[in-house]
Amino acid sequence: MKFFIAHLATETNTFAAAPTGLGDFEEVGVYHGDASVRDPEGAGAFLRHLRGLVEADGGEVVESLCTLAQPGGRTLRPVYEALRDEILADLRAALPVDAVQLLLHGAMAAEGYDDCEGDLAARIREIVGPGVPVGMVLDLHCHFTELMHSSSDAIVALKEYPHTDTDERGRELYRILKDTVAGRVRPVTAVFDCRMVGLWHTTREPMQGFVRRMQEVERMPGVLSVSLGHGFPWGDVPEAGAKLWVVTDNDPALAATLARQLGAEFWALRTRIGPEVLDVDAALDLVPAKVDRAGPLVLADIADNPGGGAAGDSTFILRRIVERGIANVAIGAFWDLGAVHICKSAGVGARIDLRIGGKCGPASGLPVDLRVTVRAIVLNHTQSALGARERLGDCVWVEAANGLHILLASIRTQTYGLDAFTGLGIGLADKALVVVKSTQHFYAEFAPLARQVGYVTTPGAMSFDFAAIPYRLRTGGYWPRVTDPHDAEL
Template identity: 80%
Template sequence: MRFFIAHLATETNTFAAAPTGLGDFEEIGIFHGDASRRDPEGAGAFLRYLRDLVEGEGGEVVESLCTLAQPGGRTVRHVYEALRDEILADLRAALPVDAVQLLLHGAMAAEGIDDCEGDLAAAIRAVVGPGVPIGLELDLHCHFTEQMRGAADVIVAFKEYPHIDTDARGEELYRILKDAALGKVRPVTAVFDCRMVGLWHTTREPMQGFVRRMQAVEREPGVLSVSLGHGFPWGDVPEAGAKLWVVTDNDPALAQAMARQLGREFWALRERIGASVCGIDEALDAAFESGFGAAEPKGPAVLADVADNPGGGAAGDSTFILRRLVERRVANSAVGAIWDLGAVHICKAAGVGAQLDLRIGGKCGPASGLPVDLRVTVRAIVPNHSQSALGTRERLGDCAWVEAAGGLHILLCSVRTQTYGLDAFTGAGISLVDKAIVVVKSTQHFHAEFAPIARKVLYVSTPGAMSFGFAAIPYRLRSLAYWPRVPDPHGAQQI
């Protein structure tokens, strides 16, 4: 069995001002057929996993491009087309192949191309013809499109947020593709448009239960896979939004019935599954309600700066929470990672132990707030720092740990990325379990590692780049007939 594999991904925030260019992919790494061997714990982690899986069963792997970029604005068109065309050239050179398996995002848009994944899949189909099964593994925050469905045989999305099941979904897709290539199954897909926009964490009920419900349906005869694509709220493309799809073994009626049934069940949960966010002062007040400072504190209150998540296309340098920590004289806290190349450079030049006046954050526009000026001591400089990130390693670049009055500890990074792992802080020398408050630049992926040490987790809304007022997002391309903008976007349609 000869599998052609590749990994190309970025999540496009169409409201972000800065485009995603070649340098954004280069910052994480562009690997030409060797990521699984050259960077097996980083960008190539999934392709390494898939290679081991296929070769472990006696199959052969032809590995193509592997690259990804931090979420940002639309990808520069010629950059996307060059990456696409490299995959196609590798595929032509690899023919014949028995199956094609790709790890993509599902919400990548380029200048003039709203659906990069669908465009890539259609081009691959043109190369391999109708008889070779094509499988796409997508991020949970994907936009499921008809072009994708028309070109691919099987599409599988992550079920968990944070995305702790990338490998499990990859193996699921591999099994289906292998069986399809051997003629054991014939996948067919039906989709239900939930007509919903939002952000739904699977770390609590009732979303935990809905994930279990999808998994239970997958155990029913004839059902191969069930996916819920949550959609990416800040991606303004025509087919955006939450969609549920079911893949069956050559049973379109079963696929349609189950997609409709599960879609209706998800729709019925809409009032109960949204992320609970609060303002900065409300969060700071709540953080101390649990009594930190008692004889035996139970870890920090973790505040997620959800509107300034680089993983959703934000800059990662907003200062709204930092400013309130200073103004309220909150003691014994940590904040990070704030993207500020200039501040990192100044700290590196000054050296560990230096005391200086430092201007922090607020560099990238109104959504970043105003810079905060602090007298700080440089506690550590960490060259080429990285953090654990849901089973891989994520670069933070050169980092600086600075401390301001009152035990305010700030982690500054030079590579824009969200905070995933505890070692983003601890790897730079900043302890966390003894802190009263820890602020992370993340929306949800932090939860896997930070929740176990936290006495409380709070999601904090600020005037950042990612608005959680989903009913008022200024879409131009997608239909405005969605919940919560419209109470019942399904109208008279039977759901």
């Protein structure tokens, strides 16, 4: 059994001004068939896991490209085409293969390509023909498209947000593909368009219960997999939005019935599953008067999440913390190359005037000028990121008046792990307030530390007014813009 594997991913915020270029992929790492060996705890973690599954069964692995980039604007056309074509060339050289398994995102768009994953899968199908099973693991913030569907034998989306189940979903798809190669199953898929746009955390009810419900259906005879693609709200492409699909063993009627049933159940939850979002001052009103063993208040700066394509340098929350004189705070990571450079030049212990953030446009706010002390400098810093390691680049810890501790990073990325801060010496348990530039992936590590977790909206790059997102390519027939886009269908 010979498996061809590859990993190509980025999440495209089509409203972001800056395109995604080759340098954005190189910042994380571009590996040409050796990521599982050269970077097994970072970019190559999933391919290392998948390689282990195949080889444990006595199979052969042909590993192709592995690269990913932080979310941003559309990928430049020559960049996408070069990355895609490397995978296709490797596949041609590897023929014959028994199966193809890919880790993609599902919301990658490039100049001239609204559906990069579908384009890649269709070209792979042309090469391997109809008899070789092709499967994709997708981020749950994917756009499930007809081209993906028609070009693949099975698609599995992550179920958890934050994404703590990547390896589990990889095992799920591997079993389906392995059994397909052996002739034990014949996967067929039916999809239900939920016609919803939003952001839904699986860390609380009723979404926790809906994940359990999908898993319950997966235990039914004949059902191979159930996925809910939440969609990516800031991706303006024609087939965007939440969709639920069911993969069965050669039973299209069962797949269609279950997809419609589960889709209707998810639709019925729509008013109960959205994030509870606070404005800046309402969130800061929750800061405890004194620190105790209950831990800090943890606030997510959701509109400035680099994981959604934002710049990671907005100052709206920082400015109000300073203006209100809130003490004993840790906040970050700010993507600010200039500030990092100045602090590195000044050195640890230097007391300097520093202009922080507000550099990438109106969604970043205005810079904040502070008198700071450089407390620590760590070169090539990394953070834990849902079972892997993610680079933050050269990082600096500066402290301003009133115990305001600020983390500055030279690589734009969201805050995942506690060690983003603690790796520079910034303690968190003794803080009154911790602010992270993330939407939800921080939750796995920060929630156990927190007395309370809050989600804060600002005039940042990611609008959470889903009804008002200015789509041009996606149709307007979705909830919450339309009260009932299904009319009498459900």
